[in-house]
Amino acid sequence: MANILVVDDEMGIRELLSEILSDEGHAIQLAENAQQAREARAQGAPDLVLLDIWMPDTDGVTLLKEWQRDGLLTMPVIMMSGHATIDTAVEATRIGALNFLEKPIAMQKLLKAVQAGLTRAQETVRSPSLAPRPAVAPPPEDGAVAAGAPFSAAMPQAHASVRGAGATAGEGHMFNLSFDLPLREARDAFERMYFEHHLGREGGSMTRVAEKTGLERTHLYRKLKQLGVEPGKLAKKNQ
Known part of the structure; x- marks a missing residue:
């Protein structure tokens, strides 16, 4: 920083x-x-x-x-x-x-x-003007979130409204996404978790998230606003 x-x-x-x-x-x-x-x-x-x-x-x-x-x-x-x-x-x-x-x-x-x-x-100038980005520890294999784990590991359980049948995602994450939800709600819920996951892993950096997700930054900003995701709060939570 x-x-x-x-x-x-x-x-x-x-x-x-x-x-x-x-x-x-x-x-x-x-x-x-x-x-x-x-x-x-x-x-x-x-x-x-x-x-x-x-x-x-x-x-x-x-x-x-x-x-x-x-x-x-x-x-x-x-x-x-x-x-x-x-x-x-x-x-x-x-x-x-x-x-x-x-x-x-x-x-x-x-x-x-x-x-x-x-x-x-x-x-x-030899000075620590930029702090190193904190390393993101992988989540436990059984899907449980350890105490003090980074936000990206805790993220799948952050939304109480998204629950029901389990759908396994990459990197060992278990997303409890209900297939009983209407398609639009299920899609929004998945996208919200998807972007919060990447924001958590990348320390809130919009540049790196844009690269990871393949979206242009302007499109990414609009998408996050539409989903109600606040990058600034996620970055602070992950520090």
């Missing part, structure tokens, strides 16, 4: 980036202007900063210059803007920005840029 500071004067952008990056397991701090960003930086260097260029008080490039001048540019900074020129992007890179993202930001570009920034931070 990394500590990421998101600086943007648009509330919608802040909330969207916070939701996406929180789903990836990161701790997010929000700032709506340069002053709040200064205060956040004064409390300690985050592992990564996503910094908007156009803001009402002080623009992002000026703030970047301040941090460089004062020796505070010790973390990777990714600039964001929907109106910046190529010259602005080049200037920000010259000052010390690692990357530049143009709004609206595509999700895959965002995640790739963030991962590259965190990798760069690990290479240049």
Whole structure:
């Protein structure tokens, strides 16, 4: 898990980036202007900063210059803007920005840029910015859930409404799915358990779950919302 500071004067952008990056397991701090960003930086260097260029008080490039001048540019900074020129992007890179993202930001570009920034931070600063993902222990062979077992092992018994005849799934899990349910309810119940299983195993990472299930992230988000599955809660429960 990394500590990421998101600086943007648009509330919608802040909330969207916070939701996406929180789903990836990161701790997010929000700032709506340069002053709040200064205060956040004064409390300690985050592992990564996503910094908007156009803001009402002080623009992002000026703030970047301040941090460089004062020796505070010790973390990777990714600039964001929907109106910046190529010259602005080049200037920000010259000052010390690692990357530049143009709004609206595509999700895959965002995640790739963030991962590259965190990798760069690990290479240049020897600090535990990313915590190792907890190992997922296999469930007991008899289907019982041991005390303290990870959420993925306990998941098949999480829904009291899904019960009845047993249907065996892969990896030794026993899903108590009733064949007496209407088809739509039975399908939703299975899909809910299926996605919760993968979210539990992958530590709540939407990127890895999308790869495992073969779904695009946007489709996966819609599916989870439809099923009432909350990745953030599952990730916290699995930590």
